Amino acid sequence: MEATSHAFKSNARHALEDAQLQRAMTKLGFREARAAAAARLPEFEELRDQGRDIKNHVLAHLDLYLERYEAELVKRGGQIHWCADAEEARRAVLAICRRLKAKTVTKGKSMVGEEIAINEFLEANGIAPVETDLGEYIIQLRHEPPSHIIAPAIHLTKDQISDSFFENHQRYGKSRRLEEASELMAEAREVLRAKFIAADVGITGANFLIAETGSSVIVTNEGNGDLTQNLTRAHIVLATPEKLVPTLEDATTLLRILARSATGQEFSVYTTFSTGPRRADDLDGPEEYHVVLVDNGRTRLLGTEFQEVLRCIRCGACMNHCPVYNAIGGHAYGWVYPGPIGAVLTPALVGVAEAHDLPNASTLCGRCESVCPVRIPLPKLLRHWREREFEAKIPPARARWALKLWAWLARRPALYRLATRVAMAFLGALGRRNGRFRSLPLAHGWTDGRDMPAPEGPTFQALWAARRGGKP
Amino acid sequence: MRVGLFVTCLVDLFRPSVGFAAVKLLEDAGCTVEVPRAQTCCGQPAYNSGDRKDAKPIARQVIESFAGYDAVVAPSGSCAGMIKIHYPELFRDEPEWERRARELASRTHELVSFLVDVLGVERVAASYRGSVTYHDSCSGLRELGVKAQPRKLLASVEGLTLKELPGAEVCCGFGGTFCIKYPEISTRIAAEKTKDIAATGAALLLAGDLGCLLNMAGKLKREGSRIEARHVAELLAGMTETPAIGERRSAAPEGPR
Amino acid sequence: MSGARSAILERMRASLGGVASGDARRAAVETRIARHARNLVPKRGQLEPRARQALFVEMAEKAAASVERVASASDVPAAAAAFLARHNLPPKLKLAPDAAVAGLPWERHPLVKIETGIAAPDDRASLTPAFAAIAETGTLMLVSGPTRPTTLNFLPENHIVLLRASQIVGAYEDGWDRLRAEAGSGWPRTVNFITGPSRSADIEQQLQMGAHGPKRLHIILVADDGDGKT
Numbered sequence: 001m002e003a004t005s006h007a008f009k010s011n012a013r014h015a016l017e018d019a020q021l022q023r024a025m026t027k028l029g030f031r032e033a034r035a036a037a038a039a040r041l042p043e044f045e046e047l048r049d050q051g052r053d054i055k056n057h058v059l060a061h062l063d064l065y066l067e068r069y070e071a072e073l074v075k076r077g078g079q080i081h082w083c084a085d086a087e088e089a090r091r092a093v094l095a096i097c098r099r100l101k102a103k104t105v106t107k108g109k110s111m112v113g114e115e116i117a118i119n120e121f122l123e124a125n126g127i128a129p130v131e132t133d134l135g136e137y138i139i140q141l142r143h144e145p146p147s148h149i150i151a152p153a154i155h156l157t158k159d160q161i162s163d164s165f166f167e168n169h170q171r172y173g174k175s176r177r178l179e180e181a182s183e184l185m186a187e188a189r190e191v192l193r194a195k196f197i198a199a200d201v202g203i204t205g206a207n208f209l210i211a212e213t214g215s216s217v218i219v220t221n222e223g224n225g226d227l228t229q230n231l232t233r234a235h236i237v238l239a240t241p242e243k244l245v246p247t248l249e250d251a252t253t254l255l256r257i258l259a260r261s262a263t264g265q266e267f268s269v270y271t272t273f274s275t276g277p278r279r280a281d282d283l284d285g286p287e288e289y290h291v292v293l294v295d296n297g298r299t300r301l302l303g304t305e306f307q308e309v310l311r312c313i314r315c316g317a318c319m320n321h322c323p324v325y326n327a328i329g330g331h332a333y334g335w336v337y338p339g340p341i342g343a344v345l346t347p348a349l350v351g352v353a354e355a356h357d358l359p360n361a362s363t364l365c366g367r368c369e370s371v372c373p374v375r376i377p378l379p380k381l382l383r384h385w386r387e388r389e390f391e392a393k394i395p396p397a398r399a400r401w402a403l404k405l406w407a408w409l410a411r412r413p414a415l416y417r418l419a420t421r422v423a424m425a426f427l428g429a430l431g432r433r434n435g436r437f438r439s440l441p442l443a444h445g446w447t448d449g450r451d452m453p454a455p456e457g458p459t460f461q462a463l464w465a466a467r468r469g470g471k472p
Numbered sequence: 473m474r475v476g477l478f479v480t481c482l483v484d485l486f487r488p489s490v491g492f493a494a495v496k497l498l499e500d501a502g503c504t505v506e507v508p509r510a511q512t513c514c515g516q517p518a519y520n521s522g523d524r525k526d527a528k529p530i531a532r533q534v535i536e537s538f539a540g541y542d543a544v545v546a547p548s549g550s551c552a553g554m555i556k557i558h559y560p561e562l563f564r565d566e567p568e569w570e571r572r573a574r575e576l577a578s579r580t581h582e583l584v585s586f587l588v589d590v591l592g593v594e595r596v597a598a599s600y601r602g603s604v605t606y607h608d609s610c611s612g613l614r615e616l617g618v619k620a621q622p623r624k625l626l627a628s629v630e631g632l633t634l635k636e637l638p639g640a641e642v643c644c645g646f647g648g649t650f651c652i653k654y655p656e657i658s659t660r661i662a663a664e665k666t667k668d669i670a671a672t673g674a675a676l677l678l679a680g681d682l683g684c685l686l687n688m689a690g691k692l693k694r695e696g697s698r699i700e701a702r703h704v705a706e707l708l709a710g711m712t713e714t715p716a717i718g719e720r721r722s723a724a725p726e727g728p729r
Numbered sequence: 730m731s732g733a734r735s736a737i738l739e740r741m742r743a744s745l746g747g748v749a750s751g752d753a754r755r756a757a758v759e760t761r762i763a764r765h766a767r768n769l770v771p772k773r774g775q776l777e778p779r780a781r782q783a784l785f786v787e788m789a790e791k792a793a794a795s796v797e798r799v800a801s802a803s804d805v806p807a808a809a810a811a812f813l814a815r816h817n818l819p820p821k822l823k824l825a826p827d828a829a830v831a832g833l834p835w836e837r838h839p840l841v842k843i844e845t846g847i848a849a850p851d852d853r854a855s856l857t858p859a860f861a862a863i864a865e866t867g868t869l870m871l872v873s874g875p876t877r878p879t880t881l882n883f884l885p886e887n888h889i890v891l892l893r894a895s896q897i898v899g900a901y902e903d904g905w906d907r908l909r910a911e912a913g914s915g916w917p918r919t920v921n922f923i924t925g926p927s928r929s930a931d932i933e934q935q936l937q938m939g940a941h942g943p944k945r946l947h948i949i950l951v952a953d954d955g956d957g958k959t
Binding site for chain 3: 024027028029041042043046047050054057060061062063064065066067068076082083084088132133134135138151152153154156157158161181182184185186188189192193196197211212213221222223224226227230231241246247248249250252253255256263265266267268269270271272273274275276277278279281282283284285295299300302303304
């Protein structure tokens with residue numbers, strides 16, 4: 001997917017002014033649901049610790065777990081395609097589709113698929129990919145990217161969805177613009193049912209890959225992933241290496257914290273462990289099972305101060321709880337992953353030059369870290385990006401020099417006391433009548449939206465010194 | 473107990489009365505309070521902007537100036553958090569300074585949690601007739617566990633009614649340099665916060681961090697709200713006669729006599 | 730592609746501090762996999778069989794599955810027929826060609842048309858046997874095999890599952906242990922954990938049932954005393 005993260009500031013501005021988006025964002029109810037689910041499970045906090053530890057263990061042994069995973073997968077008749085980057089992954093997928101003379105491909109939701117822009121590539125090569133997750137299907141109709149990693153159409157109102165269905169379903173003989181959510185879903189079910197059955201190849205992502213059995217795990221509430229991967233001649237799994245977990249038990253631990261953190265459900269409706277193609281005596285299932293394992297920048301993060309971000313299990317809790325995400329929605333971040341996880345991953349995967357705003361557009365409030373099921377220290381990682389940016393002189397010179405001036409002054413207490421006394425006396429006198437400023441020449445960013453309370457006038461240090469009879 | 477007061481730059485510059493309230497609370501609880509003159513800033517602006525190089529000398533200055541005190545207390549969760557949690561991280565590559573940072577961290581506290589958790593203060597003498605609501609500043613809440621302590625002391629204030637703020641734990645949008653770099657997003661987040669504040673029906677907003685308070689008070693005033701804002705220390709110290717944050721005053725304050 | 734494989738693995742090893750694929754690390758990996766030790770298992774499902782069964786029913790119903798108890802397996806055809814009638818469905822059922830369901834006394838219900846096999850697009854109801862059920866979250870564990878095609882779990886609008894009381898376990902880990910014991914050296918192509926019928930909240934966060942998978946999930950719970958006999 002093409003990144004527009006460089007336009008973050010104007011993206012955000014548009015998002016703030018987008019009344020429909022703002023209305024849609026108020027419907028984000030995952031926070032309360034997560035809190036309720038956590039409250040229902042006394043062991044929830046300890047499971048988070050274990051989830052973190054499992055992921056850390058895997059990352060420290062990722063090469064070996066991958067080798068073992070590969071061996072098991074192959075033993076069960078699966079095929080694995082190691083791809084260094086998006087380009088190689090796209091070609092691997094295309095080669096499979098071409099060999100099978102595929103005309104349509106159904107897709108379960110895959111963030112990695114977005115990363116490698118597989119849909120555009122298949123279309124350009126005469127193959128029609130159909131998104132089957134309802135939210136993904138809707139945004140595919142609208143030619144929009146996802147705005148949330150588990151609820152991709154969260155930015156849309158029902159009216160917008162009605163419009164999209166009405167425009168696009170006429171070719172299926174539908175002529176009525178539907179109003180009710182239930183009607184919309186029924187129509188999507190019918191339209192997509194035909195696609196599932198007609199598809200030649202099914203592509204899904206993977207929530208987890210399991211070394212012990214060579215399995216891939218997908219988690220859905222709709223069942224679209226299962227219909228995608230069971231009805232075609234080939235099932236292709238798109239995955240990155242850090243999806244690996246050692247055993248079925250380890251996957252189970254992570255699954256316990258995944259749904260609860262994402263939607264507040266006890267468990268997702270459909271959690272499916274797939275291992276290889278149909279067996280000789282199976283009655284259904286794909287004849288071929290392929291795993292396209294794409295690195296796309298993950299390995300580069302191992303062994304760095306950003307390694308912990310690879311623990312992510314893609315629950316979306318961080319963005320659900322982020323005040324910035326809730327204000328501007330997902331599209332403003334400009335790439336596949338929005339919210340706090342996006343602010344850390346995007347610079348890592350598309351570069352800091354493109355994504356430099358993302359790690360800075362945060363108050364470092366820490367709510368994300370407090371809800372991350374695998375305890376990723378997101379604020380710390382955001383700060384690391386800020387450090388890298390500062391070293392690379394990415395912040396505007398004005399900002400860097402202001403910091404340097406403040407720091408220079410702060411290291412000289414006597415001069416600091418003098419300078420601040422003068423400045424605050426001036427501002428204090430200026431602001432005394434109203435107690436606040438409606439506008440301040442050098443601080444219009446602040447005063448455009450709120451008043452600036454005026455300083456009292458004297459500084460504490462001056463008053464303290466006077467009280468003690470000393471020099472100010 | 474000999475306490476070194478870390479005033480914080482915002483209190484020093486914008487609202488010294490918070491500093492005096494802190495002193496009163498500490499002295500009432502039996503501490504002697506000193507204010508090292510060589511303090512200016514905790515270094516957060518540089519640190520959070522990724523400028524470790526400039527943050528370090530400021531931090532060294534703080535570490536040196538506050539040597540020897542039994543406790544270092546700040547009327548701010550973010551400054552106390554900076555010293556307690558982030559100074560050791562800041563010096564992770566310098567073992568000797570890291571050791572000194574950890575030593576200072578072990579003695580550093582946010583004001584209200586110090587009173588309750590360390591000094592065992594259970595009530596204050598202040599009284600206040602009116603309804604208040606309380607915002608949990610992010611650093612204090614998440615880095616230092618400041619949550620129950622201010623509520624405990626507020627519960628002891630005679631005449632006071634505390635109305636819990638829905639979304640008390642949601643950021644107010646200040647975020648230090650964030651509100652300057654991304655002002656429209658910051659303003660929007662602040663607007664959500666003032667909406668919640670107004671919905672409580674409280675007449676007075678309290679919090680433990682002046683940055684948050686300047687932000688929220690500024691937004692409330694811009695919206696024409698009559699809700700006032702003060703630092704929780706001012707109320708706990710019984711110092712609510714002076715104008716609230718952003719309210720007009722007739723003359724420059726002289727500080728308590 | 731093998732070029733990419735070795736490049737990726739080498740870069741990984743270099744990034745992890747120049748570790749070799751040496752003995753200590755490899756031993757850690759092999760041991761963890763071989764032991765497949767349980768991590769923390771919540772207390773919630775760790776109950777005596779009767780309580781465990783009650784919990785399963787409660788959790789399954791909370792997830793919008795319907796649960797019906799019958800005394801013995803021979804009652805299942807009647808229950809299935811009644812389900813079809815109750816929901817105004819044609820009296821047709823696609824069964825998994827598994828003895829557990831296909832071997833039931835369907836001849837006593839000649840009005841219900843029975844077929845066995847994989848799901849056809851126009852099948853409106855299916856009946857499949859469970860492998861296990863997890864009380865902790867009201868989740869069914871269905872395992873694919875020569876007599877248990879996976880499509881029966883997803884294509885039909887109505888999915889009926891035959892579950893024996895003795896198949897109800899407390900936690901997923903118990904299900905894995907049972908599967909490992911039964912699977913031997915083979916391993917099923919698909920293990921489906923199913924918790925209630927299909928749903929989506931993608932339209933303005935309003936929860937709607939029946940997104941793509943079954944709109945209804947009906948569990949017929951057969952009492953048995955643990956050795957499979959009723």
